[in-house]
Amino acid sequence: MxxxxxxxxxxxxxxxxxxxxxxxxxxxxxxxxxxxxxxGRVFTYLQKPENFQKVRVTEYGHSIEWIDDAGGQIDFAAGTLREKAEKQAAIIALAS
Structure with a gap:
């Protein structure tokens, strides 16, 4: 399952x-x-703090996204972000 x-x-x-x-x-x-x-590359837009602030959750919560100046979409899937959050929390816990 x-x-x-x-x-x-x-x-x-x-x-x-x-x-x-x-x-x-x-x-x-x-x-x-x-x-x-x-x-860089596709993520260059997010290097400017004012652009990074424009994050939004997509309609059904399956990802987050930013729309760059050319109308392009930069996104991260919910599952990928969850894995990163859990892994980063574990690293911090081990370092404490």
């Missing part, structure tokens, strides 16, 4: 490149996207 991927309820920038995300199963976590954003 497939594991149900929780939907995203909210996503808000904490600092440029880092989001606080809440899922519909009440899990909340920080997701550091700075390593991904620093790669």
């Amino acid at each position: 497939k594991k149900k991927i929780p939907r995203i309820v909210s996503a808000e920038p904490v600092i440029p490149g880092v989001l606080k995300i809440v899922w519909d199963d009440r899990y909340a976590g920080l997701v550091d996207l700075r390593p991904t954003i620093s790669r």
Whole structure:
């Protein structure tokens, strides 16, 4: 049986490149996207703090997205973000 991927309820920038995300199963976590954003290319738009602030949750909570100046979509899936949040939380816990 497939594991149900929780939907995203909210996503808000904490600092440029880092989001606080809440899922519909009440899990909340920080997701550091700075390593991904620093790669450039499609993510160059998100390197400007004012652009990163424009994050929004998609209609059904399956992802978050930004629309760049050319109308292009930059998105991250809920499952990918959840994995990142859990992995990053585990690393922080180990370091404490």
